[in-house]
């Protein structure tokens with residue numbers, strides 16, 4: 041730890057301090073400690089850099105981020121149009137508000153627009169102990185606009201850097217901090233890292249993204265003993281606005297979680313590389329340098345491709361569950377089978393693939409999703425949350441020995457559809473608590489499609505339906521000869537039937553689906569009349 045006002049012994053390593061601190065916080069909270077970064081930086085109205093980048097980075101890395109705003113900038117993808125520095129005493133007030141109340145693990149500084157603001161920050165750090173300080177010595181924006189003038193250089197050198205656990209200058213900033221020396225090669229970057237280290241920071245990362253003529257992005261990390269040349273591929277994109285802020289705040293986030301410094305730096309580099317690669321083609325703004333997507337979500341499904349309607353119980357009416365063995369037997373592809381089922385009236389489709397390779401499953405899911413989306417029919421994936429996520433399917437169906445519904449919900453988020461197989465009232469209750477949208481209940485009749493599947497019969501189905509707070513779809517041995525009986529019972533919450541062989545172990549999927557749909561319509565309308 042580099043500052044005065046430190047509670048923990050300097051002889052402890054960063055990681056040891058983390059453990060001591062965690063147990064202290066846990067005592068206070070009576071639970072798990074929340075890793076916490078305080079970002080002291082400027083606001084970027086375009087939200088690619090500054091405070092906004094720090095907030096998004098910490099959110100993406102699972103770390104809480106509080107903020108002290110040092111300046112408000114009017115900027116976009118073209119450049120910085122105006123800067124309004126926040127008065128120093130108000131920066132001090134923000135620091136006090138956060139640090140006097142919250143247990144901050146790591147402070148990350150970005151744009152510090154005046155000597156006064158640097159001093160205010162240092163005073164606060166002397167008063168309130170934190171475990172690490174990450175300094176991103178922001179001086180010039182990526183668009184070339186000056187964000188902290190040369191008058192601040194000596195304060196950075198003499199007062200801020202000696203307090204830093206790591207400083208992360210780019211080539212221009214490293215050069216400015218070292219009095220304007222020329223930095224043109226990786227060897228120069230090593231020299232700069234060493235010279236900067238001599239100013240007092242525990243670690244230095246000189247970022248070589250701007251180094252001319254290099255195929256890779258090479259950064260030099262120096263901890264006072266060893267140099268590390270950290271390489272990542274140079275991604276061809278204009279969407280690089282905010283990479284410096286993001287890298288520094290990701291380092292801070294990883295340190296807050298307890299990572300050692302070099303690990304934090306490596307993870308942060310990988311995170312930036314992944315986000316740049318993901319975002320290389322996104323279009324935000326008309327300027328020459330766009331922002332990137334910290335949360336890797338903006339592209340998913342290209343929005344207009346998403347299902348517009350939320351799940352409704354009527355989606356369960358005729359539930360088609362696929363089986364590639366049956367489709368192969370009848371000589372058709374999965375996509376053709378799904379298309380025919382939808383044409384015949386299937387209201388929801390589940391891809392149930394027990395023996396296919398993951399790669400093939402994913403490709404099938406993507407192809408079937410295109411068909412389902414074009415008809416507004418939801419597509420669920422049986423068992424495999426990973427395949428559902430990777431294909432952006434509409435949800436999953438899980439059984440009692442698969443991923444619990446609560447975990448599936450956490451992984452998939454609030455919009456996706458989750459169905460759970462339930463044979464008992466207790467399981468139905470758990471599915472509801474776990475955040476499921478519907479339950480599948482069976483086997484209503486015996487089936488050869490699923491081995492060793494206990495039959496609960498119509499009575500078992502009725503019992504589960506009447507106790508369920510969720511809509512129910514019946515499954516197991518249902519076909520054209522008995523579907524009318526199942527739906528004709530008029531049991532509350534029973535919204536449809538799910539079938540495999542009655543549709544797919546047949547020559548003509550379209551005709552079989554139409555037939556079953558007509559039967560279900562008739563049965564449900566006559567049960568309503570009774």
Ligand SMILES: Cc1ncc(COP(=O)(O)OP(=O)(O)O)c(N)n1
Nearest residue numbers: 423437438439440461480481515538
């Ligand atoms: C709609 C519907 N209901 C029940 C099941 C069975 O799920 P599970 O118990 O996980 O068994 P497998 O299908 O994974 O063998 C289902 N798939 N769909």
Ligand SMILES: Cc1nc(C(=O)O)sc1CCOP(=O)(O)O
Nearest residue numbers: 482483487489516517539540541
């Ligand atoms: C996948 C599945 N789950 C069941 C359960 O009881 O939970 S029965 C079943 C197989 C249903 O196939 P078919 O319609 O060919 O009988």
Ligand SMILES: [Mg+2]
Nearest residue numbers: 423438439442
């Ligand atoms: Mg299962």
